[in-house]
Every structure is written in C-alpha cells, then in structure tokens.
Amino acid sequence: MKSDNKKDCCRFRAHPWHGIEIGERAPDVVMTFVEMVPTDTVKYEMDKMSGYLRLDRPQRYSNVVPALYGFIPRTLTGVRVAQLSMERTGMSGIRGDGDAMDICILTEKDISHGDILVRARPIGGFRMIDGNEADDKIIAVLESDAVYGEYDDIADCPQIAIERLKHYFLTYKDLPGEKRKVTIPEVYDREEALEVIRRSMEDYAKEFAG
Numbered sequence: 001m002k003s004d005n006k007k008d009c010c011r012f013r014a015h016p017w018h019g020i021e022i023g024e025r026a027p028d029v030v031m032t033f034v035e036m037v038p039t040d041t042v043k044y045e046m047d048k049m050s051g052y053l054r055l056d057r058p059q060r061y062s063n064v065v066p067a068l069y070g071f072i073p074r075t076l077t078g079v080r081v082a083q084l085s086m087e088r089t090g091m092s093g094i095r096g097d098g099d100a101m102d103i104c105i106l107t108e109k110d111i112s113h114g115d116i117l118v119r120a121r122p123i124g125g126f127r128m129i130d131g132n133e134a135d136d137k138i139i140a141v142l143e144s145d146a147v148y149g150e151y152d153d154i155a156d157c158p159q160i161a162i163e164r165l166k167h168y169f170l171t172y173k174d175l176p177g178e179k180r181k182v183t184i185p186e187v188y189d190r191e192e193a194l195e196v197i198r199r200s201m202e203d204y205a206k207e208f209a210g
Contacts (some may be wrong), residue, residue, distance in 0.1 A: 015051035017100050018208065020073040020117065027197035029121050029143060032103050034070040034114045043172070044114060046071070046100075053115050063171055066164040068111060068118070068142075071100035077134055078203030081196060085127060085134040089185050097133040101200040104165055106157070107142035119143040124154025125193040127186035128169060135182075137169055138193050153190045162187065 014020055016033040023031045035044050035053060041064060045056040078096040085094050105120045120140035128135045139157075141148040151157060166184055173180045188196075 013051070016046060016117075017048070017051065017071070017073055019051070022072060022074045022201070023119065026201070027122065027194045029119055030072050030103070030140070030197065032068075032070050032072055032105060032118050032120045032140070034068045034105070034111070034116050034118060036065050036069040036114050037111050038064055038066055038068075039112065040064065040114070063168055065104075065168055065172070066161070068105040068107060068114075070103060070105075070114065072103050072138070072197065072200070073100065074204050074208075075101035075197065075200035076204040076207050077101055077136065077200060078207060080199035080203045080206075081136060082134040084196065084199055085129065085136070088127060088188075089129070091129070091185075093132050094129065094134050095132065096203065097130065097135050099135075100204075101136065101138060101197060103138040103140055105140045105142050106148040106151075106161065107145045108147035109142070109145070121149075122193040122197060123151055123156070123190050125188050125196060126166065126169060126184045127188060128182065128184050130173070130180065130182050136196050137165075138197065139165065154187065154193075155189065 020031060023029055035046060043056040044053045047054045077099055082094045082096040086092060121143050122138050122140045124139045126137040128137055139154055141151050170182055
C-alpha cells in the first residue's frame with residue numbers, strides 16, 4: 001500500500017536527543033534543544049524514552065534558571081568527557097553522568113517556553129562534578145543575539161551573569177534537609193568548551209553507533 005508521505009511526515013516527531021542534527025558547524029555553532037526558560041518555576045526534563053518533556057520536580061526554593069537551559073543533540077557525557085574532567089582537576093573515580101551535554105544560552109530576548117530548537121555559539125563552560133559524576137555545563141550565546149552575540153569568550157560576559165549561573169547549578173538539586181555534593185572546580189574558556197563538546201560527540205558516537 002502506498003503511504004501518504006505528507007500525512008506520515010505530520011505524524012512524525014524526531015527524538016530531540018537522537019533525531020536532531022547537531023549542525024554542520026559543530027562544535028563552533030550547535031543546535032540546542034531548550035528544556036527550560038527563566039520564567040519556569042518547575043524543572044522540566046526530557047524523557048529519554050519518548051523525547052517529550054516531562055515534569056521532573058517543582059523548584060523547592062526561589063532560584064530559577066537565569067538563561068535558556070537544555071542540551072546538545074547527539075552528545076553524551078561519557079568516558080571521554082569524564083577523562084578530561086579527571087585530567088583537568090586531578091580527581092579520580094569520575095564517570096560521565098550518561099546524559100546529553102547540558103548547555104545554557106544567554107540572550108537578551110524574552111523566550112516564553114521551552115521545547116524549542118535554537119542555534120547557539122559556545123563561549124565557555126563550568127567543569128561541574130555531581131557526587132562522582134562529570135556534569136559539565138556549556139555556556140553559549142544565542143547566535144546573532146543583539147546583545148550577547150558579540151561575545152567570543154566567557155571572559156567577555158559580565159561577572160554577575162556567571163555568578164548567577166554558578167549559584168543556580170550549585171543549589172538547584174538541593175532538597176529541604178538534604179544538600180547534594182555538587183562542585184564547580186573550574187570555569188573554562190571557549191577553546192576548552194569546544195574540546196568538551198568534541199569529546200561528548202565522540203562519546204555519543206561510541207555509545208550509539210549504528
């Protein structure tokens with residue numbers, strides 16, 4: 001039976017982790033799936049099986065993510081990313097958290113909801129360790145953004161913007177009466193961010209090849 005390609009296309013939704021291309025200019029410019037925006041008071045997270053956003057948890061405290069927050073498709077925080085974390089920090093026993101590479105995108109635009117794709121240009125990142133897991137956060141700017149688009153490196157950002165992002169990631173997993181062991185031993189520049197993304201692309205290819 002001949003299928004109606006137009007109807008089939010309308011029914012199909014690509015999985016945002018596995019079915020979206022990272023982009024031909026990666027890692028210099030990467031396609032990004034946005035899960036959360038600064039107005040969200042609950043934490044949304046991609047369901048790995050379906051690719052749809054699900055409610056992870058309400059934010060227990062008043063902190064909200066101070067930038068667009070999501071992940072880079074077809075990346076994985078795996079063995080190669082974890083190895084780089086150990087090399088740079090001198091720590092041992094670190095493993096990847098098994099998720100796509102997280103990314104925060106700075107923009108002067110008010111974007112009202114997540115579940116969207118945007119192109120972003122990495123300018124740096126946080127070497128974050130959650131327990132014994134590498135959980136890097138790439139910092140990027142929205143491509144062609146009127147304000148942040150001129151930034152080439154994290155050193156160009158206002159210090160307060162970086163401090164707000166650090167505070168969010170150091171506290172957003174805390175629960176009342178329970179404090180998780182999350183540290184950010186290093187804030188790194190654009191070149192290191194590109195290397196982290198390259199390694200996450202290699203980790204993804206190794207894990208999901210074929």
